[in-house]
Amino acid sequence: MANPTLADHTWEPELRAALAAVEDGLVEATRSDMPFIAEAARHLARPGSRRLRPLLVLLAARFGDPGAPGVVPAAVVVELTHLATHYHDDVRHETNASVAVLIGDFLFARASRLLAGLGPRAVRLQADAFKCLVTGQILETTGPSDGHDPVAHHLRTLAARSGSLTAVSGRLGALTSGAPEEVADTLAVYGERLGVARHLAAELRSPIHGAPTLPVLLSGDPTAPAMTEARHEMLRQCAAAREALTPLPTGPARTALAELCDTVVQTA
Template identity: 45%
Template sequence: MIVVGPFGVSVRDEPLNAELQAGLAAVEARLFEATKSDVPFITETAQHLVRAGGKRFRPLLLLLAAQFGDPHAPGVVPAAVVVELTHLATLYHDDIMDEADMRRGVQSANARWNNSVAVLTGDFLFSRASTIAADLGTDAVRIQAEAFQRLVTGQIQETAGPRAGEDPIAHYLEVIEGKTASLISVAGRLGALMSGAPESVMNVMALYGERIGTAFQLADDVLDIASDGQESGKTPGTDLREGVATLPVLRLREMAAQGGSPEDRELCELLDGDLTDDARHAEALARLRAHPALGVAKSDAWSYARLARQTLDPLPDVPAKAALAHLCDVVADRTV
């Protein structure tokens, strides 16, 4: 069993392993090239999170989708760069909104410099992604533009919160379908498109990306509560401190509203209070880690991972399909 890339997907097929390793190396080199500027300070800020590393989950998914066509087609690696640059740009902007101090184990850009530098760097990365996409054809430009619209829509929906009478969990799932799953879906769709794979494969990979993207974010929600920060590179409980109600919190509130225990309601009150206080934050984090709601959120992540695996059924039985199926387990296993 061979482990490919920072995300750790296992590939048993030696030729596929070699192609993925080469593809990821080419993407990495192009990322550094794409984030260079004639202004040295812009290069420094734009490469800040590139140098910090990352799972390169979206490029890996794109390269696997390309295996159902010609994986060596000239647009495959540039498309992977477009997707990863777009993702990196959203991280700069997200950290401003969350007032985050850490990202990928290093200082966030807004903490190291300031909000203005971070937001402008994110804009710079978006512009570089769009420039590369323009060389890939009108379909690629349209797909990226639609994804950008969904990303922004999801962020606005999160900021606005659920409408009166709307189920908070349904609203949250809609938010992450926009904020996270949409770009992962694009990775699958572009990989198939750039490789010349049949439209049926492109449709399967787009849906697979939506589902595994949702599982990916739900697993991150669990990690924000349960991990020590090594997996995500973020300070544990960041969303909690900022008052962002991720799935474990929403599941807790649902349980409390459906006749939960006094302890459930007490924990909800604690979460609704001022969690910028370190002692209150630590207490809330410890109690939520021990609460059954966290286990329910883990089950939710696994459910979407299983749906993603089922989506692959129509694809031919080739090594890339097996790797994509294993990727579902890797995503959900992070919650264990």
């Protein structure tokens, strides 16, 4: 998947510094006295990897005090959680299962330690998001019930599995920066729609036959009409994300969030 960052000219020095601080935080969080764990964790958290969720935290914080002490730790927390889910996905796909469990749990533990310093509400928000993410993984594993629309089931699964962490990223950025509650609600809606759109864009790039991707679910095979219909759904999700930004104050942060929608469309 293409890097979800924006064009370099849109970054001011403060945001660049915050992104660098997130990288430093990830390096620190993946330290371990056990070389095997440290190496495995750092491999996935290596610099230059995609950092959409931390980016959302930092942009959300622009609607409050972006320099507040909890903002960068919140960005590190959501990325550690995202990385941990990658390792646990290996368990579900039965590759290096025991290693994946250990590394994933290690990252979850480090995220939890940081999260505890952000206060009880941040802990509850992250716990709710993680519950939603796991629910999405269960929905993906079990598939739709008899008589239920598989396409609707798939979109519900993506909202839970892919949208939960992008949604809570906006909420945590708003919370830790002291932004108004209505801003947090807006960013959560935006984040969920953006998360779904990005996953659909990935499915358009790799519509594997037989896999539960939208193009396949629409026709049983990634045919041209199915791909077109799936692309329309991805565009609809992007439009919904952009529309969700309407209540936010105009300015560089809102513009950057809107540009992320454009990036999704360009990478599909």
